[in-house]
Amino acid sequence: MCDDCPICLDPMGTSLPFCKLPCSHIFHECCLSKLRAVGVSQTCPMCRAPLPPCPHDLFDEALEYYADIEAQVAGGDASWDQLTLTQQLQMDLAINLWQTAADSGLKEAAYNLALMFRLGRGVAQCNIMAVNWYEIAARQGHANAQNNLGFMFNHGRGVAQDEVAAARWYRLAAEQGLTDAQYNIGVMSRQGRGTAQSNSEALRWYTLAAVGGSVDAREALRRMKSEQQQQTAARRMQPARTNLRRKMLSKQ
Ligand SMILES: [Zn+2]
Numbered sequence: 001m002c003d004d005c006p007i008c009l010d011p012m013g014t015s016l017p018f019c020k021l022p023c024s025h026i027f028h029e030c031c032l033s034k035l036r037a038v039g040v041s042q043t044c045p046m047c048r049a050p051l052p053p054c055p056h057d058l059f060d061e062a063l064e065y066y067a068d069i070e071a072q073v074a075g076g077d078a079s080w081d082q083l084t085l086t087q088q089l090q091m092d093l094a095i096n097l098w099q100t101a102a103d104s105g106l107k108e109a110a111y112n113l114a115l116m117f118r119l120g121r122g123v124a125q126c127n128i129m130a131v132n133w134y135e136i137a138a139r140q141g142h143a144n145a146q147n148n149l150g151f152m153f154n155h156g157r158g159v160a161q162d163e164v165a166a167a168r169w170y171r172l173a174a175e176q177g178l179t180d181a182q183y184n185i186g187v188m189s190r191q192g193r194g195t196a197q198s199n200s201e202a203l204r205w206y207t208l209a210a211v212g213g214s215v216d217a218r219e220a221l222r223r224m225k226s227e228q229q230q231q232t233a234a235r236r237m238q239p240a241r242t243n244l245r246r247k248m249l250s251k252q
Protein backbone atom coordinates (compact mmCIF):
# COMPACT_ATOMS: atom_id res chain seq x y z
CA MET A 1 0.00 0.00 0.00
CA CYS A 2 1.22 3.50 -0.73
CA ASP A 3 2.12 5.73 2.23
CA ASP A 4 -0.13 8.75 1.65
CA CYS A 5 -3.70 9.18 0.46
CA PRO A 6 -3.35 10.97 -2.92
CA ILE A 7 -6.41 13.11 -2.11
CA CYS A 8 -5.70 14.47 1.40
CA LEU A 9 -1.97 13.66 1.40
CA ASP A 10 -2.28 12.31 4.96
CA PRO A 11 -0.59 9.02 5.73
CA MET A 12 -2.68 5.95 4.92
CA GLY A 13 -2.72 4.67 8.52
CA THR A 14 -4.94 1.91 9.81
CA SER A 15 -7.32 4.26 11.63
CA LEU A 16 -9.39 5.38 8.63
CA PRO A 17 -11.05 2.88 6.30
CA PHE A 18 -9.66 2.96 2.80
CA CYS A 19 -10.79 1.54 -0.51
CA LYS A 20 -9.11 0.31 -3.64
CA LEU A 21 -10.49 1.33 -7.02
CA PRO A 22 -10.58 -1.08 -9.97
CA CYS A 23 -7.65 0.99 -11.41
CA SER A 24 -5.73 -0.26 -8.30
CA HIS A 25 -5.28 3.19 -6.73
CA ILE A 26 -6.05 3.42 -3.02
CA PHE A 27 -7.72 6.30 -1.16
CA HIS A 28 -9.38 6.97 2.18
CA GLU A 29 -13.07 6.07 1.95
CA CYS A 30 -14.05 9.51 3.30
CA CYS A 31 -11.80 11.32 0.82
CA LEU A 32 -13.27 9.34 -2.05
CA SER A 33 -16.85 10.12 -1.00
CA LYS A 34 -15.93 13.83 -0.78
CA LEU A 35 -14.51 13.56 -4.29
CA ARG A 36 -17.73 11.91 -5.50
CA ALA A 37 -19.79 14.70 -3.91
CA VAL A 38 -17.81 17.77 -4.98
CA GLY A 39 -15.28 16.51 -7.55
CA VAL A 40 -15.25 18.34 -10.88
CA SER A 41 -14.71 15.09 -12.76
CA GLN A 42 -15.83 11.67 -11.54
CA THR A 43 -12.45 10.10 -12.23
CA CYS A 44 -9.52 8.70 -10.28
CA PRO A 45 -7.25 11.68 -9.37
CA MET A 46 -4.21 9.54 -10.17
CA CYS A 47 -5.00 7.97 -13.54
CA ARG A 48 -8.30 9.58 -14.66
CA ALA A 49 -10.03 6.21 -14.94
CA PRO A 50 -13.81 6.69 -14.40
CA LEU A 51 -14.85 6.23 -10.76
CA PRO A 52 -16.89 3.07 -10.20
CA PRO A 53 -20.43 3.63 -8.85
CA CYS A 54 -20.57 4.46 -5.16
CA PRO A 55 -20.90 1.18 -3.19
CA HIS A 56 -23.50 2.75 -0.87
CA ASP A 57 -25.73 3.51 -3.87
CA LEU A 58 -25.31 -0.07 -5.13
CA PHE A 59 -26.16 -1.34 -1.66
CA ASP A 60 -29.36 0.71 -1.45
CA GLU A 61 -30.45 -0.30 -4.94
CA ALA A 62 -29.95 -3.98 -4.06
CA LEU A 63 -31.86 -3.51 -0.82
CA GLU A 64 -34.85 -2.14 -2.75
CA TYR A 65 -34.92 -5.19 -5.04
CA TYR A 66 -34.57 -7.50 -2.05
CA ALA A 67 -37.18 -5.73 0.12
CA ASP A 68 -39.68 -5.99 -2.75
CA ILE A 69 -39.31 -9.78 -2.93
CA GLU A 70 -39.32 -10.06 0.86
CA ALA A 71 -42.65 -8.20 0.95
CA GLN A 72 -44.03 -10.55 -1.72
CA VAL A 73 -42.97 -13.56 0.39
CA ALA A 74 -44.55 -12.03 3.50
CA GLY A 75 -47.76 -11.44 1.55
CA GLY A 76 -47.84 -15.02 0.26
CA ASP A 77 -47.11 -13.99 -3.36
CA ALA A 78 -43.67 -15.58 -3.43
CA SER A 79 -41.77 -18.38 -1.77
CA TRP A 80 -38.00 -18.35 -1.21
CA ASP A 81 -37.91 -22.02 -2.26
CA GLN A 82 -39.74 -21.42 -5.53
CA LEU A 83 -39.21 -17.95 -6.94
CA THR A 84 -40.74 -17.23 -10.33
CA LEU A 85 -38.35 -16.41 -13.16
CA THR A 86 -38.99 -12.67 -12.74
CA GLN A 87 -38.50 -12.84 -8.98
CA GLN A 88 -35.29 -14.84 -9.42
CA LEU A 89 -33.92 -12.31 -11.95
CA GLN A 90 -34.65 -9.51 -9.47
CA MET A 91 -32.80 -11.40 -6.71
CA ASP A 92 -29.89 -12.03 -9.13
CA LEU A 93 -29.68 -8.26 -9.62
CA ALA A 94 -29.68 -7.66 -5.85
CA ILE A 95 -26.99 -10.30 -5.26
CA ASN A 96 -24.79 -8.90 -8.07
CA LEU A 97 -25.08 -5.35 -6.75
CA TRP A 98 -24.23 -6.44 -3.20
CA GLN A 99 -21.32 -8.44 -4.56
CA THR A 100 -19.92 -5.39 -6.39
CA ALA A 101 -20.42 -3.23 -3.28
CA ALA A 102 -18.77 -5.88 -1.08
CA ASP A 103 -15.85 -6.15 -3.50
CA SER A 104 -15.23 -2.43 -3.11
CA GLY A 105 -15.08 -2.87 0.64
CA LEU A 106 -18.61 -2.25 1.96
CA LYS A 107 -18.95 -4.55 4.96
CA GLU A 108 -22.75 -4.24 5.13
CA ALA A 109 -22.97 -5.68 1.61
CA ALA A 110 -20.75 -8.63 2.55
CA TYR A 111 -22.93 -9.23 5.63
CA ASN A 112 -26.15 -9.25 3.56
CA LEU A 113 -24.60 -11.70 1.09
CA ALA A 114 -23.73 -13.95 4.02
CA LEU A 115 -27.36 -13.84 5.19
CA MET A 116 -28.64 -14.70 1.69
CA PHE A 117 -26.43 -17.81 1.56
CA ARG A 118 -27.19 -18.76 5.17
CA LEU A 119 -30.96 -18.55 4.59
CA GLY A 120 -31.01 -19.60 0.93
CA ARG A 121 -32.68 -16.45 -0.35
CA GLY A 122 -32.20 -15.95 -4.09
CA VAL A 123 -29.25 -18.36 -3.97
CA ALA A 124 -28.91 -22.02 -3.06
CA GLN A 125 -28.48 -22.32 0.73
CA CYS A 126 -24.76 -22.75 1.40
CA ASN A 127 -23.10 -22.49 4.82
CA ILE A 128 -19.61 -22.48 3.31
CA MET A 129 -20.42 -19.36 1.26
CA ALA A 130 -22.14 -17.84 4.31
CA VAL A 131 -18.97 -18.33 6.40
CA ASN A 132 -16.89 -16.86 3.58
CA TRP A 133 -18.95 -13.64 3.46
CA TYR A 134 -19.41 -13.42 7.25
CA GLU A 135 -15.64 -13.56 7.58
CA ILE A 136 -15.11 -10.77 5.03
CA ALA A 137 -17.57 -8.52 6.91
CA ALA A 138 -16.29 -9.62 10.34
CA ARG A 139 -12.69 -8.77 9.50
CA GLN A 140 -13.87 -5.27 8.60
CA GLY A 141 -15.44 -4.94 12.04
CA HIS A 142 -19.12 -5.73 11.36
CA ALA A 143 -20.42 -6.71 14.82
CA ASN A 144 -23.35 -8.91 13.71
CA ALA A 145 -21.10 -10.68 11.21
CA GLN A 146 -18.56 -11.33 13.99
CA ASN A 147 -21.27 -12.77 16.24
CA ASN A 148 -22.76 -14.95 13.48
CA LEU A 149 -19.30 -16.13 12.43
CA GLY A 150 -18.74 -17.08 16.07
CA PHE A 151 -21.93 -19.17 15.90
CA MET A 152 -20.74 -20.93 12.71
CA PHE A 153 -17.43 -21.84 14.39
CA ASN A 154 -19.15 -22.81 17.65
CA HIS A 155 -21.53 -25.22 15.91
CA GLY A 156 -19.30 -26.28 13.02
CA ARG A 157 -21.58 -24.94 10.29
CA GLY A 158 -19.83 -24.41 6.95
CA VAL A 159 -16.48 -24.62 8.75
CA ALA A 160 -14.73 -27.11 11.06
CA GLN A 161 -15.91 -26.66 14.65
CA ASP A 162 -13.44 -24.45 16.53
CA GLU A 163 -14.43 -23.15 19.97
CA VAL A 164 -11.35 -20.93 20.28
CA ALA A 165 -12.24 -19.14 17.02
CA ALA A 166 -15.89 -18.96 18.16
CA ALA A 167 -14.93 -17.30 21.45
CA ARG A 168 -12.59 -14.89 19.65
CA TRP A 169 -15.32 -13.68 17.25
CA TYR A 170 -18.00 -13.53 19.98
CA ARG A 171 -15.65 -11.44 22.11
CA LEU A 172 -14.89 -8.95 19.29
CA ALA A 173 -18.62 -8.42 18.70
CA ALA A 174 -19.29 -8.24 22.47
CA GLU A 175 -16.63 -5.57 22.87
CA GLN A 176 -18.52 -3.53 20.26
CA GLY A 177 -21.57 -3.68 22.52
CA LEU A 178 -23.64 -6.31 20.70
CA THR A 179 -25.99 -7.79 23.33
CA ASP A 180 -26.32 -11.28 21.77
CA ALA A 181 -22.54 -11.57 21.54
CA GLN A 182 -22.12 -10.45 25.16
CA TYR A 183 -24.42 -13.28 26.22
CA ASN A 184 -22.59 -15.76 23.95
CA ILE A 185 -19.10 -14.92 25.28
CA GLY A 186 -20.63 -15.05 28.78
CA VAL A 187 -21.68 -18.67 28.15
CA MET A 188 -18.22 -19.56 26.76
CA SER A 189 -16.51 -17.98 29.81
CA ARG A 190 -18.88 -19.70 32.25
CA GLN A 191 -18.30 -23.11 30.66
CA GLY A 192 -14.62 -22.55 29.86
CA ARG A 193 -15.13 -23.36 26.18
CA GLY A 194 -12.70 -21.73 23.73
CA THR A 195 -11.57 -19.40 26.51
CA ALA A 196 -10.46 -19.69 30.15
CA GLN A 197 -13.23 -20.64 32.60
CA SER A 198 -14.03 -17.53 34.61
CA ASN A 199 -17.17 -16.87 36.64
CA SER A 200 -16.25 -13.22 37.07
CA GLU A 201 -15.90 -12.80 33.27
CA ALA A 202 -19.23 -14.62 32.75
CA LEU A 203 -20.87 -12.39 35.35
CA ARG A 204 -19.48 -9.26 33.69
CA TRP A 205 -20.72 -10.24 30.19
CA TYR A 206 -24.10 -11.53 31.41
CA THR A 207 -24.65 -8.26 33.28
CA LEU A 208 -23.84 -6.16 30.20
CA ALA A 209 -26.14 -8.31 28.05
CA ALA A 210 -28.93 -8.17 30.65
CA VAL A 211 -28.67 -4.38 30.73
CA GLY A 212 -28.94 -4.50 26.92
CA GLY A 213 -32.23 -6.40 27.28
CA SER A 214 -31.19 -10.03 26.83
CA VAL A 215 -33.75 -12.33 28.51
CA ASP A 216 -31.31 -15.27 28.26
CA ALA A 217 -28.64 -13.26 30.09
CA ARG A 218 -31.06 -12.28 32.86
CA GLU A 219 -31.99 -15.95 33.31
CA ALA A 220 -28.30 -16.99 33.31
CA LEU A 221 -27.53 -14.33 35.94
CA ARG A 222 -30.39 -15.52 38.13
CA ARG A 223 -29.11 -19.11 37.90
CA MET A 224 -25.51 -18.10 38.65
CA LYS A 225 -26.56 -16.07 41.69
CA SER A 226 -28.76 -18.81 43.17
CA GLU A 227 -25.91 -21.33 42.64
CA GLN A 228 -23.50 -18.99 44.41
CA GLN A 229 -25.97 -18.56 47.30
CA GLN A 230 -26.31 -22.35 47.64
CA GLN A 231 -22.52 -22.72 47.67
CA THR A 232 -22.12 -20.03 50.33
CA ALA A 233 -24.84 -21.64 52.43
CA ALA A 234 -23.22 -25.05 52.03
CA ARG A 235 -19.86 -23.62 53.12
CA ARG A 236 -21.46 -22.08 56.22
CA MET A 237 -23.07 -25.44 57.06
CA GLN A 238 -19.75 -27.28 56.69
CA PRO A 239 -18.20 -26.50 60.17
CA ALA A 240 -21.53 -27.11 61.90
CA ARG A 241 -21.87 -30.52 60.26
CA THR A 242 -18.23 -31.43 61.10
CA ASN A 243 -18.80 -30.50 64.74
CA LEU A 244 -21.98 -32.53 64.83
CA ARG A 245 -20.17 -35.52 63.37
CA ARG A 246 -17.38 -35.14 65.96
CA LYS A 247 -19.91 -35.02 68.77
CA MET A 248 -21.70 -38.10 67.47
CA LEU A 249 -18.41 -39.96 67.11
CA SER A 250 -17.28 -39.03 70.67
CA LYS A 251 -20.58 -40.37 72.03
CA GLN A 252 -20.01 -43.78 70.53
ZN1 LIG B 1 -7.36 10.83 2.39
Ligand SMILES: [Zn+2]
Pocket residue numbers: 021023024025044045046047048049
Ligand atom coordinates in the same frame (compact mmCIF):
# COMPACT_ATOMS: atom_id res chain seq x y z
ZN1 LIG C 1 -6.46 5.25 -10.66
